[in-house]
Amino acid sequence: MPRITTIAFDADDTLWQNEQFIRLTEQRFADLLAPYTDTPDLNDRLVAAVTRNLQFYGFGMKGFTLSMVETALEVTAHRVPGTIIAEILASGRELLSYPIETLPYVDQTLDHLQSRYRLILVTKGDIFDQERKLAASGLAEYFSAIEIVTDKTVATYERIFAQHTDGAAHTVMVGNSLRSDILPALGAGAFAVYVPHDLTWSYEHAEEPTNDPRYRRVEHLGHFETALAEFAALD
Known part of the structure:
Protein backbone atom coordinates (compact mmCIF):
# COMPACT_ATOMS: atom_id res chain seq x y z
CA MET A 1 0.00 0.00 0.00
CA ASN A 18 -16.35 17.66 25.09
CA GLU A 19 -18.99 15.06 25.90
CA GLN A 20 -18.43 15.33 29.65
CA PHE A 21 -19.77 18.89 29.58
CA ILE A 22 -22.84 17.77 27.65
CA ARG A 23 -23.50 15.07 30.26
CA LEU A 24 -23.28 17.64 33.05
CA THR A 25 -25.71 19.87 31.17
CA GLU A 26 -28.10 16.96 30.68
CA GLN A 27 -28.11 16.40 34.44
CA ARG A 28 -28.73 20.09 35.04
CA PHE A 29 -31.59 19.93 32.54
CA ALA A 30 -33.15 16.99 34.42
CA ASP A 31 -32.80 18.78 37.76
CA LEU A 32 -34.49 21.90 36.40
CA LEU A 33 -37.45 19.94 35.06
CA ALA A 34 -37.85 17.58 38.03
CA PRO A 35 -40.53 19.76 39.73
CA TYR A 36 -42.57 19.96 36.52
CA THR A 37 -42.51 16.44 35.05
CA ASP A 38 -42.06 12.84 36.12
CA THR A 39 -41.21 11.66 32.60
CA PRO A 40 -39.10 8.51 33.21
CA ASP A 41 -37.23 8.67 29.91
CA LEU A 42 -36.37 12.37 29.92
CA ASN A 43 -32.82 11.90 28.64
CA ASP A 44 -34.03 9.58 25.87
CA ARG A 45 -36.58 12.24 24.87
CA LEU A 46 -33.81 14.83 24.74
CA VAL A 47 -31.52 12.61 22.67
CA ALA A 48 -34.40 11.90 20.28
CA ALA A 49 -35.02 15.63 19.89
CA VAL A 50 -31.34 16.36 19.25
CA THR A 51 -31.17 13.59 16.64
CA ARG A 52 -34.42 14.69 15.00
CA ASN A 53 -33.22 18.28 14.81
CA LEU A 54 -29.85 17.52 13.20
CA GLN A 55 -31.43 18.17 9.81
CA PHE A 56 -32.39 21.69 10.93
CA TYR A 57 -29.63 22.80 13.30
CA GLY A 58 -26.75 20.47 12.48
CA PHE A 59 -24.26 19.31 15.09
CA GLY A 60 -23.22 21.62 17.89
CA MET A 61 -24.14 23.22 21.19
CA LYS A 62 -26.68 25.65 19.76
CA GLY A 63 -28.79 22.85 18.31
CA PHE A 64 -28.45 20.95 21.58
CA THR A 65 -29.72 23.97 23.52
CA LEU A 66 -32.72 24.46 21.24
CA SER A 67 -33.50 20.76 21.59
CA MET A 68 -33.46 21.11 25.38
CA VAL A 69 -36.01 23.91 25.13
CA GLU A 70 -38.17 21.90 22.75
CA THR A 71 -38.05 18.85 25.03
CA ALA A 72 -38.90 20.91 28.10
CA LEU A 73 -42.00 22.24 26.36
CA GLU A 74 -43.03 18.79 25.14
CA VAL A 75 -42.73 16.90 28.43
CA THR A 76 -44.53 19.60 30.42
CA ALA A 77 -47.27 20.20 27.86
CA HIS A 78 -45.95 23.77 27.56
CA ARG A 79 -46.45 24.44 31.26
CA VAL A 80 -42.79 24.90 32.10
CA PRO A 81 -42.21 28.43 33.52
CA GLY A 82 -40.34 31.01 31.51
CA THR A 83 -37.76 31.21 34.30
CA ILE A 84 -36.84 27.56 33.72
CA ILE A 85 -36.54 28.14 29.97
CA ALA A 86 -34.22 31.04 30.78
CA GLU A 87 -32.06 28.75 32.93
CA ILE A 88 -31.95 26.13 30.18
CA LEU A 89 -30.77 28.78 27.73
CA ALA A 90 -28.14 29.91 30.24
CA SER A 91 -26.85 26.35 30.59
CA GLY A 92 -26.59 26.20 26.80
CA ARG A 93 -24.53 29.39 26.75
CA GLU A 94 -22.21 27.85 29.33
CA LEU A 95 -21.55 25.03 26.89
CA LEU A 96 -20.09 27.64 24.54
CA SER A 97 -17.57 28.86 27.09
CA TYR A 98 -16.31 25.87 29.06
CA PRO A 99 -12.52 25.51 29.48
CA ILE A 100 -10.63 23.32 27.04
Missing part, protein backbone atom coordinates in the same frame (compact mmCIF):
# COMPACT_ATOMS: atom_id res chain seq x y z
CA PRO A 2 1.17 3.59 -0.63
CA ARG A 3 3.24 5.48 1.93
CA ILE A 4 1.23 7.53 4.45
CA THR A 5 1.95 11.25 4.22
CA THR A 6 -1.04 12.88 5.95
CA ILE A 7 -2.80 12.30 9.26
CA ALA A 8 -6.24 13.82 9.84
CA PHE A 9 -7.57 14.27 13.37
CA ASP A 10 -11.04 14.68 14.75
CA ALA A 11 -11.31 17.28 17.54
CA ASP A 12 -14.07 16.78 20.14
CA ASP A 13 -13.27 13.87 22.48
CA THR A 14 -10.27 12.96 20.34
CA LEU A 15 -8.04 15.96 21.09
CA TRP A 16 -9.99 17.56 23.94
CA GLN A 17 -12.86 16.82 26.33
CA GLU A 101 -8.90 20.28 28.50
CA THR A 102 -6.75 18.32 26.06
CA LEU A 103 -6.76 14.56 26.40
CA PRO A 104 -3.74 12.49 27.46
CA TYR A 105 -0.84 12.20 24.98
CA VAL A 106 -2.31 14.74 22.56
CA ASP A 107 0.45 17.35 22.73
CA GLN A 108 3.24 14.77 22.70
CA THR A 109 1.72 12.90 19.77
CA LEU A 110 1.12 15.97 17.61
CA ASP A 111 4.57 17.34 18.41
CA HIS A 112 6.20 14.07 17.43
CA LEU A 113 4.20 13.64 14.22
CA GLN A 114 4.35 17.14 12.77
CA SER A 115 7.94 16.85 11.54
CA ARG A 116 7.18 13.69 9.54
CA TYR A 117 3.59 14.08 8.36
CA ARG A 118 1.16 16.71 7.16
CA LEU A 119 -1.45 17.10 9.90
CA ILE A 120 -4.97 18.33 9.24
CA LEU A 121 -7.99 18.82 11.49
CA VAL A 122 -11.44 17.61 10.44
CA THR A 123 -14.21 18.48 12.89
CA LYS A 124 -17.95 18.97 12.65
CA GLY A 125 -20.23 21.38 14.44
CA ASP A 126 -20.85 25.08 14.84
CA ILE A 127 -18.03 27.11 13.26
CA PHE A 128 -17.92 29.73 16.00
CA ASP A 129 -17.75 27.14 18.77
CA GLN A 130 -15.20 24.90 17.05
CA GLU A 131 -12.95 27.87 16.27
CA ARG A 132 -13.17 28.96 19.91
CA LYS A 133 -12.20 25.52 21.18
CA LEU A 134 -9.33 25.19 18.72
CA ALA A 135 -7.93 28.60 19.70
CA ALA A 136 -8.24 27.81 23.41
CA SER A 137 -6.59 24.41 22.97
CA GLY A 138 -3.32 25.90 21.69
CA LEU A 139 -3.15 23.14 19.05
CA ALA A 140 -3.90 25.14 15.90
CA GLU A 141 -0.22 25.56 14.99
CA TYR A 142 0.13 21.82 14.42
CA PHE A 143 -2.30 21.72 11.50
CA SER A 144 -1.63 22.71 7.92
CA ALA A 145 -5.37 22.71 7.16
CA ILE A 146 -8.51 22.99 9.28
CA GLU A 147 -11.91 21.82 8.05
CA ILE A 148 -15.06 22.53 10.09
CA VAL A 149 -17.89 20.68 8.39
CA THR A 150 -21.63 20.24 8.95
CA ASP A 151 -21.40 16.44 8.79
CA LYS A 152 -18.84 13.75 8.08
CA THR A 153 -19.77 11.58 5.13
CA VAL A 154 -17.83 9.67 2.50
CA ALA A 155 -18.28 12.62 0.14
CA THR A 156 -16.99 15.02 2.81
CA TYR A 157 -13.81 13.01 3.24
CA GLU A 158 -13.33 12.54 -0.48
CA ARG A 159 -13.38 16.32 -0.93
CA ILE A 160 -11.04 16.98 1.99
CA PHE A 161 -8.55 14.27 1.04
CA ALA A 162 -8.51 15.48 -2.58
CA GLN A 163 -7.92 19.08 -1.47
CA HIS A 164 -5.47 18.72 1.41
CA THR A 165 -3.65 15.40 1.01
CA ASP A 166 -1.79 13.28 -1.51
CA GLY A 167 -4.95 11.22 -1.77
CA ALA A 168 -7.01 9.02 0.51
CA ALA A 169 -4.65 6.08 0.05
CA HIS A 170 -1.88 8.17 1.66
CA THR A 171 -4.01 9.39 4.57
CA VAL A 172 -4.99 8.20 8.05
CA MET A 173 -8.11 9.51 9.82
CA VAL A 174 -8.03 9.45 13.63
CA GLY A 175 -11.10 9.85 15.83
CA ASN A 176 -13.35 8.61 18.61
CA SER A 177 -16.51 8.13 16.53
CA LEU A 178 -16.96 4.97 14.50
CA ARG A 179 -19.93 6.49 12.68
CA SER A 180 -18.38 9.86 11.80
CA ASP A 181 -14.61 9.43 11.85
CA ILE A 182 -13.89 5.81 10.98
CA LEU A 183 -16.44 4.28 8.65
CA PRO A 184 -16.82 7.18 6.17
CA ALA A 185 -13.05 7.72 6.05
CA LEU A 186 -12.55 4.05 5.21
CA GLY A 187 -15.32 4.41 2.64
CA ALA A 188 -13.38 7.26 1.05
CA GLY A 189 -10.32 5.02 0.73
CA ALA A 190 -8.22 6.14 3.72
CA PHE A 191 -6.76 4.31 6.69
CA ALA A 192 -8.48 4.88 10.03
CA VAL A 193 -7.51 4.67 13.70
CA TYR A 194 -10.25 4.51 16.31
CA VAL A 195 -9.43 6.05 19.71
CA PRO A 196 -12.44 5.30 21.94
CA HIS A 197 -13.56 7.81 24.55
CA ASP A 198 -15.25 6.82 27.79
CA LEU A 199 -18.18 9.09 26.94
CA THR A 200 -19.48 8.93 23.37
CA TRP A 201 -22.92 10.01 22.21
CA SER A 202 -25.05 6.99 21.27
CA TYR A 203 -25.62 8.52 17.80
CA GLU A 204 -21.94 7.99 17.03
CA HIS A 205 -21.92 4.26 17.81
CA ALA A 206 -21.47 1.71 15.04
CA GLU A 207 -20.00 -1.73 14.52
CA GLU A 208 -16.22 -1.85 14.34
CA PRO A 209 -14.83 -2.79 10.90
CA THR A 210 -12.41 -5.25 12.49
CA ASN A 211 -11.81 -7.20 9.27
CA ASP A 212 -10.63 -4.16 7.30
CA PRO A 213 -6.81 -4.16 7.05
CA ARG A 214 -6.85 -0.35 6.93
CA TYR A 215 -8.47 -0.15 10.38
CA ARG A 216 -6.85 -0.15 13.81
CA ARG A 217 -8.06 0.55 17.36
CA VAL A 218 -5.80 2.02 20.04
CA GLU A 219 -6.74 2.75 23.64
CA HIS A 220 -5.17 6.22 23.61
CA LEU A 221 -3.01 8.40 21.37
CA GLY A 222 0.12 7.23 23.17
CA HIS A 223 -0.27 4.00 21.16
CA PHE A 224 -0.96 5.71 17.84
CA GLU A 225 2.47 5.11 16.35
CA THR A 226 1.99 1.37 16.86
CA ALA A 227 -0.94 1.56 14.47
CA LEU A 228 1.15 3.54 11.98
CA ALA A 229 3.85 0.87 12.10
CA GLU A 230 1.28 -1.83 11.45
CA PHE A 231 -0.03 0.07 8.44
CA ALA A 232 3.52 0.44 7.13
CA ALA A 233 3.97 -3.32 7.44
CA LEU A 234 1.14 -3.80 4.97
CA ASP A 235 3.31 -2.42 2.14
Whole structure:
Protein backbone atom coordinates (compact mmCIF):
# COMPACT_ATOMS: atom_id res chain seq x y z
CA MET A 1 0.00 0.00 0.00
CA PRO A 2 1.17 3.59 -0.63
CA ARG A 3 3.24 5.48 1.93
CA ILE A 4 1.23 7.53 4.45
CA THR A 5 1.95 11.25 4.22
CA THR A 6 -1.04 12.88 5.95
CA ILE A 7 -2.80 12.30 9.26
CA ALA A 8 -6.24 13.82 9.84
CA PHE A 9 -7.57 14.27 13.37
CA ASP A 10 -11.04 14.68 14.75
CA ALA A 11 -11.31 17.28 17.54
CA ASP A 12 -14.07 16.78 20.14
CA ASP A 13 -13.27 13.87 22.48
CA THR A 14 -10.27 12.96 20.34
CA LEU A 15 -8.04 15.96 21.09
CA TRP A 16 -9.99 17.56 23.94
CA GLN A 17 -12.86 16.82 26.33
CA ASN A 18 -16.35 17.66 25.09
CA GLU A 19 -18.99 15.06 25.90
CA GLN A 20 -18.43 15.33 29.65
CA PHE A 21 -19.77 18.89 29.58
CA ILE A 22 -22.84 17.77 27.65
CA ARG A 23 -23.50 15.07 30.26
CA LEU A 24 -23.28 17.64 33.05
CA THR A 25 -25.71 19.87 31.17
CA GLU A 26 -28.10 16.96 30.68
CA GLN A 27 -28.11 16.40 34.44
CA ARG A 28 -28.73 20.09 35.04
CA PHE A 29 -31.59 19.93 32.54
CA ALA A 30 -33.15 16.99 34.42
CA ASP A 31 -32.80 18.78 37.76
CA LEU A 32 -34.49 21.90 36.40
CA LEU A 33 -37.45 19.94 35.06
CA ALA A 34 -37.85 17.58 38.03
CA PRO A 35 -40.53 19.76 39.73
CA TYR A 36 -42.57 19.96 36.52
CA THR A 37 -42.51 16.44 35.05
CA ASP A 38 -42.06 12.84 36.12
CA THR A 39 -41.21 11.66 32.60
CA PRO A 40 -39.10 8.51 33.21
CA ASP A 41 -37.23 8.67 29.91
CA LEU A 42 -36.37 12.37 29.92
CA ASN A 43 -32.82 11.90 28.64
CA ASP A 44 -34.03 9.58 25.87
CA ARG A 45 -36.58 12.24 24.87
CA LEU A 46 -33.81 14.83 24.74
CA VAL A 47 -31.52 12.61 22.67
CA ALA A 48 -34.40 11.90 20.28
CA ALA A 49 -35.02 15.63 19.89
CA VAL A 50 -31.34 16.36 19.25
CA THR A 51 -31.17 13.59 16.64
CA ARG A 52 -34.42 14.69 15.00
CA ASN A 53 -33.22 18.28 14.81
CA LEU A 54 -29.85 17.52 13.20
CA GLN A 55 -31.43 18.17 9.81
CA PHE A 56 -32.39 21.69 10.93
CA TYR A 57 -29.63 22.80 13.30
CA GLY A 58 -26.75 20.47 12.48
CA PHE A 59 -24.26 19.31 15.09
CA GLY A 60 -23.22 21.62 17.89
CA MET A 61 -24.14 23.22 21.19
CA LYS A 62 -26.68 25.65 19.76
CA GLY A 63 -28.79 22.85 18.31
CA PHE A 64 -28.45 20.95 21.58
CA THR A 65 -29.72 23.97 23.52
CA LEU A 66 -32.72 24.46 21.24
CA SER A 67 -33.50 20.76 21.59
CA MET A 68 -33.46 21.11 25.38
CA VAL A 69 -36.01 23.91 25.13
CA GLU A 70 -38.17 21.90 22.75
CA THR A 71 -38.05 18.85 25.03
CA ALA A 72 -38.90 20.91 28.10
CA LEU A 73 -42.00 22.24 26.36
CA GLU A 74 -43.03 18.79 25.14
CA VAL A 75 -42.73 16.90 28.43
CA THR A 76 -44.53 19.60 30.42
CA ALA A 77 -47.27 20.20 27.86
CA HIS A 78 -45.95 23.77 27.56
CA ARG A 79 -46.45 24.44 31.26
CA VAL A 80 -42.79 24.90 32.10
CA PRO A 81 -42.21 28.43 33.52
CA GLY A 82 -40.34 31.01 31.51
CA THR A 83 -37.76 31.21 34.30
CA ILE A 84 -36.84 27.56 33.72
CA ILE A 85 -36.54 28.14 29.97
CA ALA A 86 -34.22 31.04 30.78
CA GLU A 87 -32.06 28.75 32.93
CA ILE A 88 -31.95 26.13 30.18
CA LEU A 89 -30.77 28.78 27.73
CA ALA A 90 -28.14 29.91 30.24
CA SER A 91 -26.85 26.35 30.59
CA GLY A 92 -26.59 26.20 26.80
CA ARG A 93 -24.53 29.39 26.75
CA GLU A 94 -22.21 27.85 29.33
CA LEU A 95 -21.55 25.03 26.89
CA LEU A 96 -20.09 27.64 24.54
CA SER A 97 -17.57 28.86 27.09
CA TYR A 98 -16.31 25.87 29.06
CA PRO A 99 -12.52 25.51 29.48
CA ILE A 100 -10.63 23.32 27.04
CA GLU A 101 -8.90 20.28 28.50
CA THR A 102 -6.75 18.32 26.06
CA LEU A 103 -6.76 14.56 26.40
CA PRO A 104 -3.74 12.49 27.46
CA TYR A 105 -0.84 12.20 24.98
CA VAL A 106 -2.31 14.74 22.56
CA ASP A 107 0.45 17.35 22.73
CA GLN A 108 3.24 14.77 22.70
CA THR A 109 1.72 12.90 19.77
CA LEU A 110 1.12 15.97 17.61
CA ASP A 111 4.57 17.34 18.41
CA HIS A 112 6.20 14.07 17.43
CA LEU A 113 4.20 13.64 14.22
CA GLN A 114 4.35 17.14 12.77
CA SER A 115 7.94 16.85 11.54
CA ARG A 116 7.18 13.69 9.54
CA TYR A 117 3.59 14.08 8.36
CA ARG A 118 1.16 16.71 7.16
CA LEU A 119 -1.45 17.10 9.90
CA ILE A 120 -4.97 18.33 9.24
CA LEU A 121 -7.99 18.82 11.49
CA VAL A 122 -11.44 17.61 10.44
CA THR A 123 -14.21 18.48 12.89
CA LYS A 124 -17.95 18.97 12.65
CA GLY A 125 -20.23 21.38 14.44
CA ASP A 126 -20.85 25.08 14.84
CA ILE A 127 -18.03 27.11 13.26
CA PHE A 128 -17.92 29.73 16.00
CA ASP A 129 -17.75 27.14 18.77
CA GLN A 130 -15.20 24.90 17.05
CA GLU A 131 -12.95 27.87 16.27
CA ARG A 132 -13.17 28.96 19.91
CA LYS A 133 -12.20 25.52 21.18
CA LEU A 134 -9.33 25.19 18.72
CA ALA A 135 -7.93 28.60 19.70
CA ALA A 136 -8.24 27.81 23.41
CA SER A 137 -6.59 24.41 22.97
CA GLY A 138 -3.32 25.90 21.69
CA LEU A 139 -3.15 23.14 19.05
CA ALA A 140 -3.90 25.14 15.90
CA GLU A 141 -0.22 25.56 14.99
CA TYR A 142 0.13 21.82 14.42
CA PHE A 143 -2.30 21.72 11.50
CA SER A 144 -1.63 22.71 7.92
CA ALA A 145 -5.37 22.71 7.16
CA ILE A 146 -8.51 22.99 9.28
CA GLU A 147 -11.91 21.82 8.05
CA ILE A 148 -15.06 22.53 10.09
CA VAL A 149 -17.89 20.68 8.39
CA THR A 150 -21.63 20.24 8.95
CA ASP A 151 -21.40 16.44 8.79
CA LYS A 152 -18.84 13.75 8.08
CA THR A 153 -19.77 11.58 5.13
CA VAL A 154 -17.83 9.67 2.50
CA ALA A 155 -18.28 12.62 0.14
CA THR A 156 -16.99 15.02 2.81
CA TYR A 157 -13.81 13.01 3.24
CA GLU A 158 -13.33 12.54 -0.48
CA ARG A 159 -13.38 16.32 -0.93
CA ILE A 160 -11.04 16.98 1.99
CA PHE A 161 -8.55 14.27 1.04
CA ALA A 162 -8.51 15.48 -2.58
CA GLN A 163 -7.92 19.08 -1.47
CA HIS A 164 -5.47 18.72 1.41
CA THR A 165 -3.65 15.40 1.01
CA ASP A 166 -1.79 13.28 -1.51
CA GLY A 167 -4.95 11.22 -1.77
CA ALA A 168 -7.01 9.02 0.51
CA ALA A 169 -4.65 6.08 0.05
CA HIS A 170 -1.88 8.17 1.66
CA THR A 171 -4.01 9.39 4.57
CA VAL A 172 -4.99 8.20 8.05
CA MET A 173 -8.11 9.51 9.82
CA VAL A 174 -8.03 9.45 13.63
CA GLY A 175 -11.10 9.85 15.83
CA ASN A 176 -13.35 8.61 18.61
CA SER A 177 -16.51 8.13 16.53
CA LEU A 178 -16.96 4.97 14.50
CA ARG A 179 -19.93 6.49 12.68
CA SER A 180 -18.38 9.86 11.80
CA ASP A 181 -14.61 9.43 11.85
CA ILE A 182 -13.89 5.81 10.98
CA LEU A 183 -16.44 4.28 8.65
CA PRO A 184 -16.82 7.18 6.17
CA ALA A 185 -13.05 7.72 6.05
CA LEU A 186 -12.55 4.05 5.21
CA GLY A 187 -15.32 4.41 2.64
CA ALA A 188 -13.38 7.26 1.05
CA GLY A 189 -10.32 5.02 0.73
CA ALA A 190 -8.22 6.14 3.72
CA PHE A 191 -6.76 4.31 6.69
CA ALA A 192 -8.48 4.88 10.03
CA VAL A 193 -7.51 4.67 13.70
CA TYR A 194 -10.25 4.51 16.31
CA VAL A 195 -9.43 6.05 19.71
CA PRO A 196 -12.44 5.30 21.94
CA HIS A 197 -13.56 7.81 24.55
CA ASP A 198 -15.25 6.82 27.79
CA LEU A 199 -18.18 9.09 26.94
CA THR A 200 -19.48 8.93 23.37
CA TRP A 201 -22.92 10.01 22.21
CA SER A 202 -25.05 6.99 21.27
CA TYR A 203 -25.62 8.52 17.80
CA GLU A 204 -21.94 7.99 17.03
CA HIS A 205 -21.92 4.26 17.81
CA ALA A 206 -21.47 1.71 15.04
CA GLU A 207 -20.00 -1.73 14.52
CA GLU A 208 -16.22 -1.85 14.34
CA PRO A 209 -14.83 -2.79 10.90
CA THR A 210 -12.41 -5.25 12.49
CA ASN A 211 -11.81 -7.20 9.27
CA ASP A 212 -10.63 -4.16 7.30
CA PRO A 213 -6.81 -4.16 7.05
CA ARG A 214 -6.85 -0.35 6.93
CA TYR A 215 -8.47 -0.15 10.38
CA ARG A 216 -6.85 -0.15 13.81
CA ARG A 217 -8.06 0.55 17.36
CA VAL A 218 -5.80 2.02 20.04
CA GLU A 219 -6.74 2.75 23.64
CA HIS A 220 -5.17 6.22 23.61
CA LEU A 221 -3.01 8.40 21.37
CA GLY A 222 0.12 7.23 23.17
CA HIS A 223 -0.27 4.00 21.16
CA PHE A 224 -0.96 5.71 17.84
CA GLU A 225 2.47 5.11 16.35
CA THR A 226 1.99 1.37 16.86
CA ALA A 227 -0.94 1.56 14.47
CA LEU A 228 1.15 3.54 11.98
CA ALA A 229 3.85 0.87 12.10
CA GLU A 230 1.28 -1.83 11.45
CA PHE A 231 -0.03 0.07 8.44
CA ALA A 232 3.52 0.44 7.13
CA ALA A 233 3.97 -3.32 7.44
CA LEU A 234 1.14 -3.80 4.97
CA ASP A 235 3.31 -2.42 2.14
